[in-house]
Amino acid sequence: MSNKLVNKYNVAGPRYTSYPTVPYWNEALFSVKKWEAGLQQSFLESNETEGISLYIHLPFCESLCTFCGCNKRITTRHEVELPYIDYVLKEWQLYVTVLGHKPRIKELHLGGGTPTFFSANNLQRLINGILLVAEKAPNYEFSFEGHPNNTTEVHLKTLFDLGFRRVSFGVQDYNETVQKAIHRIQPFENVKRVTEQARQIGYTSVSHDIIFGLPFQTEAHVLETIKKTKALMPDRIAFYSYAHVPWIKGNGQRGFKDSDLPSAASKRRQYELGKAELGVCGYVEIGMDHFALQTDSLYQATQTKELHRNFMGYTASKTQIMVGLGVSAISDSWYGFAQNEKKLEDYYARLDANQIPVFKGHILTAEDLIIRKHILNLMCHFETNWQASENYFQELPDVLIQLKELENDGLIHINATSLTVTEAGKPFVRNVCMAFDLLLQRKKPDAQLFSMTV
Structure with missing residues (x-):
């Protein structure tokens, strides 16, 4: 890739885990009552056919990783585990009451923070509590994020027995200088141990996260990390850019x-x-920043056009509803978004008052739903079309004019009713989506809200 293109298109832009993006939510038109009504409608439409997705945010970490942009609470006091789980289960019960019928869980993911900060017994208490008022959908997928340094064989066995078959381990980079800078010291031996244990136990998909663009990181460091990763051949790899946004994420x-x-x-x-190098190793690029072996369900979802993207990232199947439980978690009813309180104390206070702990959100307009469809198509399949009238929107001709420059640079191809991102254009897919982002086009942010696209 030429430096000229990098310099030309390296601008601040969203990663499009949602549309509208969080800074453009219209909170003035949002209410919890509207959110619940949309959730109930979507549940009636999709629970029997698709089931729902469930994301549970477990925020505690014993130490701070300086590359992290997640909502977390640093502590070594493990007595915080049980109260937090009980509050999450109370929140879940409030949602089940709103839904009115037993949810069928298609996907469940434990994220953080550090989910393996919690003991295996407490994670078992959490999952059993969730399933007490819900059921597993056919072909369900349960997954969790594990820290290689504190994920034990007991963690892996306990969660396997509860139905978990996919696990993701954060690697970032194996170079010691880089690890010290990001405050994440973890030897290759620890990653090797948990990867091999997971496979021996029976996990069918093991994923590793690798980050590029970290402090002091060089091209040689990245290649060395991938060389070591090749020795373990995880089924999936998230190979993504470090998002440096300290003005948003704090110190x-x-x-x-x-x-x-x-x-x-x-x-x-x-x-x-x-x-x-990943291509040489047999990995296929999936969407943006993700790679998978051809035996993994994420690759298979790209072949059947079932790849989906939501606040959990890329998933192998779509559900209209994604309920986010826990502090700062975001839910998606398809017709609206809702985010939980970001401070632990405020989250607890809402639940003590028997309220779903939402503090802001957005109800999608008819226009939002159309644009969201195009952005999902681009992020998942690198193409979109407006052959059907419901995919057309008034500003489309203006959007296509904006995209002419990217077409001239060989990054996209536009015809009468569709747009395709070229192989050379895949690294710039966020820039393509930004042209469709009508809210961003109408009101450019006064301050930098997003990480750089390249």
């Missing part, structure tokens, strides 16, 4: 100087070299 991302970060051009070379 957690200030454990190093901006000058310690690689340049945009160097960062892009890290990605191109890493992507090429």
Whole structure:
């Protein structure tokens, strides 16, 4: 990739885990009552056929990783586990009451924070409590994020017995200098241990997260990390860009100087070299920043056009509803979004008052639903079309004019009724989506709200 293209298109932009993006939610038109009504409608439409997805945010970590942009609470006091679980189960019961019927859970994911901060027994208490008032849908998929340093064989066995078959381990980078800068010291041996244990127990999909663009990271470091990863051959790899947004995420991302970060051009070379090496190893690029072996369900979902993207990232199947439980978690009813209180104390206070702990959200308009469809198509399949009248919107001709420059640069191909992102254009898919983002086009942010696209 030429430096000219990197410099031209390396602008701040959303990652499009949702549309509208969170900064453009219209909170003035949102109410919990409207949110619940949309949730009930979507539940009636989809629970029997699709089931629902459930994301549970477990925020506690014993130490701060300085690359992290997640909502977390740093503590070594493990007595916080049980009260938190009981509050999450109370929140779940409030949702089940609103839904009115037993939910069928198609996907369940434990994220954080550090889910394996919690003991295996407490995680078992959590999942059993969830399933007490719900049932597993056919072909369900349960997954969790594990920290290689504290995920034990007991964790893996306990969650396996509860139905978990997919686990993701955060690797980031194996270089010691980089690990020290991001405050995440974890030897290769720890990753090897948990990966092999998971496979021996019977997990069918093991994923590793690798980040490029970290402080002090070089192209050689990225290649060495992928070389070690190849020795374990995880089924999936998330190979994504470090999002440096300390003005949003606070001092957690200030454990190093901006000058310690690689340049945009160097960062892009890290990605191109890493992507090429992953291809040699047999991995296929899936959507944006994800790679999978052809035996993994994520790859198979791309072949059947079933790949979906939501606040949990890329998933192998679509559900209209994704309920987010826990502090700061975001829910998606398809017709609206709702985010929980971000501070633990406020989250607890809402539940003590027997309220669903939502503090803001957005009800999607008819226009939002159309644009969302196009952005999902681009993020999942690198193409979209307006052959059907319901896919057409008034501003489409203006959007296509904006995209002419990307077409001239060979990044997309536009015909009368469709748009396709070229192979060269895949790294710029966020830029393509930004042209469709009518809310962003109408009101450019006064301050930088997003990470850089390249």
